[in-house]
Amino acid sequence: xxxxxxxxxxxxxxxxxxxxxxxxxxxxxxxxxxxxxxxxxxxxxxxxxxxxxxxxxxxxxxxxxxxxxxxxxxxxxxxxxxxxxxxxxxxxxxxxxxxxxxxxxxxxxxxxxxxxxxxxxxxxxxxxxxxxxxxxxxxxxxxxxxxxxxxxxxxxxxxxxxxxxxxxxxxxxxxxxxxxxxxxxxxxxxxxxxxxxxxxxxxxxxxxxxxxxxxxxx
Numbered sequence: 145x146x147x148x149x150x151x152x153x154x155x156x157x158x159x160x161x162x163x164x165x166x167x168x169x170x171x172x173x174x175x176x177x178x179x180x181x182x183x184x185x186x187x188x189x190x191x192x193x194x195x196x197x198x199x200x201x202x203x204x205x206x207x208x209x210x211x212x213x214x215x216x217x218x219x220x221x222x223x224x225x226x227x228x229x230x231x232x233x234x235x236x237x238x239x240x241x242x243x244x245x246x247x248x249x250x251x252x253x254x255x256x257x258x259x260x261x262x263x264x265x266x267x268x269x270x271x272x273x274x275x276x277x278x279x280x281x282x283x284x285x286x287x288x289x290x291x292x293x294x295x296x297x298x299x300x301x302x303x304x305x306x307x308x309x310x311x312x313x314x315x316x317x318x319x320x321x322x323x324x325x326x327x328x329x330x331x332x333x334x335x336x337x338x339x340x341x342x343x344x345x346x347x348x349x350x351x352x353x354x355x356x357x358x359x360x361x362x
Contacts, residue, residue: 157333179209183205184202187219203216203219233255247283250272250276253269254266254273254287268359270286288304288307304316321336
């Protein structure tokens with residue numbers, strides 16, 4: 145779960161990177177801002193290629209130049225989480241949160257606590273993230289998983305239903321259907337599975353019907 149949900153956090157990489165470079169460039173000489181630009185490229189490519197040591201060096205170099213760069217701390221936290229260095233990951237996310245409060249930092253902390261089975265702490269982090277930004281289905285799915293671990297099926301289902309409201313896709317519907325089934329609500333689960341089948345079929349490309357050539361009567 146951690147790996148899948150952290151991918152979502154990386155989805156906003158390009159936007160954060162451009163914003164960070166623009167902000168730093170206004171305060172630093174052009175030569176240094178160009179170096180930071182190259183370092184961001186190295187860090188991004190290295191993370192994608194799983195060259196974690198190279199990515200870490202690039203991010204730490206960025207932080208030596210701009211020690212209050214919350215985005216770099218967030219990226220470093222994701223890098224450590226991928227390597228299961230959870231204590232270091234939490235520290236990076238917490239520093240990022242102290243520098244620039246964001247739902248992403250809190251959500252990432254929640255993911256680490258979930259992975260290390262600190263479910264109450266994970267629930268609190270997810271709740272704080274949702275209080276800041278509640279329009280992403282992935283946040284509600286993560287919160288639902290924690291509630292299930294804590295033995296709170298009602299909260300779990302409410303969170304998954306909210307996720308479906310925000311992003312009704314075959315994936316979110318299937319997650320909710322599985323949760324209904326585990327909770328003994330087989331009829332609701334079956335309804336959603338039928339809906340998933342219909343939705344998936346509708347998304348499949350339709351075969352093109354070729355026109356038959358006219359017969360020419362000689």
